Amino acid sequence: MKLSLSISLFCLATLVNGQIVSSRSNEVQLDFNSNAISSFAQIEWISPRLEYTNSEEKKLEIKANITSVNALKSVTLHFKQKKDDKPVASRTAYIEDEHNTNFDLTLRMLDGDNWIEIVAETKSGAITREYRNIKVGMDAIGDAVMADRQDYALLFGINKYDNWSDLVNPGYDVEAIGKELEERYGFKVEIVRDAEQDQVMTKLREYAQINYKPQDQLFIFFAGHGQYDDVFGEGFLVAKNSLRNDVSKNSYISHNRIRSNINNIPCEHIFLGMDVCFGGTFDPLLASSRSAAYEVTNDREYLVRKLSKKTRKYLTSGSKEYVSDGVAGSHSPFARNLIEALKSNGGEDRILILDEIKSYMERLKSTPRFGSFGSDENGSDFVFIAR
Known part of the structure; x- marks a missing residue:
């Protein structure tokens, strides 16, 4: 660098x-x-x-x-x-x-x-x-995983909308996900509720100014409305103040903008999750790529390998389709399965990797999409290390 x-x-x-x-x-x-x-x-x-x-x-x-x-x-x-x-x-x-x-x-x-x-x-x-x-x-x-490394989580949950119908579970979902990340995996968690367009981009900019260490990780999660525009051929996140009939989509946040801004955050290891309608269109080719398989190896060696490669992975609910918000107070289907994966601790080795999360998410009726974006390196992964 x-x-x-x-x-x-x-x-x-x-x-x-x-x-x-x-x-x-x-x-x-x-x-x-x-x-x-x-x-x-x-x-x-x-x-x-x-x-x-x-x-x-x-x-x-x-x-x-x-x-x-x-x-x-x-x-x-x-x-x-x-x-x-x-x-x-x-x-x-x-x-x-x-x-x-x-x-x-x-x-x-x-x-x-x-x-x-x-x-x-x-x-x-x-x-x-x-x-x-x-x-x-x-x-x-054994000494190669830095003791002072830090994992961060920035979670957006939008229940209330100025021009769209309100949702019941995004705020509840991110609270539950944040609790698991903080208590079980030691993440430093920040939850942003009902964010307007400018607030989303300002918060991402704040996280781009953190002085990350080489093995630090950042998990970014969006829960709320999503939209797809056939003319533009692109998906969008819907902010609290996004207009309902915005032909130009200037009040929305395009997946292309999200992809570029997050890729440029100077953290080596980033995992993006989106529980929104049409989230699968984050991949412009609508094609998911598999995370590297978990090699049979020493746990410490595995962590060092993965934390030595630049990571830009994403997980979205569904494909080019609407996805369920779920029943009030019971989590969306996507969030429920993600929380189950987090609660598993990654099994006996207490290391949860993306392939293991994938096994939980593939049970859903609306098949989530996994993939990579930006400057992701082959063989990279995002690891959740249980305490």
């Missing part, structure tokens, strides 16, 4: 001659002194992309692009077994273009921790450091 940095006046005010100041972000460590206040080099990792990952292969391809507005003085890659150890091996990049260079090489990993550090220094003395940690071997897998 390409990162840019703006240095605050507060930070600048703390500098004195000869003093080194370090600032650590999610992926970047910067060292600079009072004579080197300028643009820092940017390091874009291509492989490995995530800050923490694991590898089943001992040979790993390392690819990174380094760019800088100011002329580069040196760019060095260090291979370490511990982050603070001296390098086991180092490689200096050949700088033909003072503003752009890269690494493209294959390294042999050792069992356990492997740390790859890239240090880029400009001719003005500004230093950028970035790390990648790769764990190899079963002994290292």
Whole structure:
């Protein structure tokens, strides 16, 4: 991911001659002194992309692009077994273009921790450091799931409408789903009731500004009215203030807009659920793709594999059709089966995956659609880890 940095006046005010100041972000460590206040080099990792990952292969391809507005003085890659150890091996990049260079090489990993550090220094003395940690071997897998990872859930339930008929269960459904996610799986849950169009988009924007860690997950769920327009050939979410006869659909929220905005949220693992009429049209081809099967493997190893791949999955109630809101106080059929899946804890391993949720949802008369969208990676999954 390409990162840019703006240095605050507060930070600048703390500098004195000869003093080194370090600032650590999610992926970047910067060292600079009072004579080197300028643009820092940017390091874009291509492989490995995530800050923490694991590898089943001992040979790993390392690819990174380094760019800088100011002329580069040196760019060095260090291979370490511990982050603070001296390098086991180092490689200096050949700088033909003072503003752009890269690494493209294959390294042999050792069992356990492997740390790859890239240090880029400009001719003005500004230093950028970035790390990648790769764990190899079963002994290292057990520690590979970050203890401080966080799962988030943003749930929209719309019962009351200004221009559409009211519904009875969306609010009740999201409350029940939120309770299971919070108490059983440790999600940080936010429920938004009866949201207008602007409130939906504003809330999604708020979640796009969270500083997610690499293994964090985000579950977004919509329950309410949905609509499909044959002329536009697209499905829409109906907000509280959407007009009943809106030919232009400007008061609705298009699936295309939802798909694009959610895909751009900087969380590596996102799962979207929609319990709305015509929800299946979220997939423009009306074609579902299966989640990767659960390999027979160590639980920790499985989690590390899945949390190392970018996830953009969706689950919608029905296809290009109306779906039931259910009887008041008894959940919609879609929500009821989703809640049953959540209550299962994922079985003995206490890891609920999308294929397992799918087995519950396929019992419904209106067959739900599963699939992927945006920048989803093959073999990715969304995991619910029971406490």
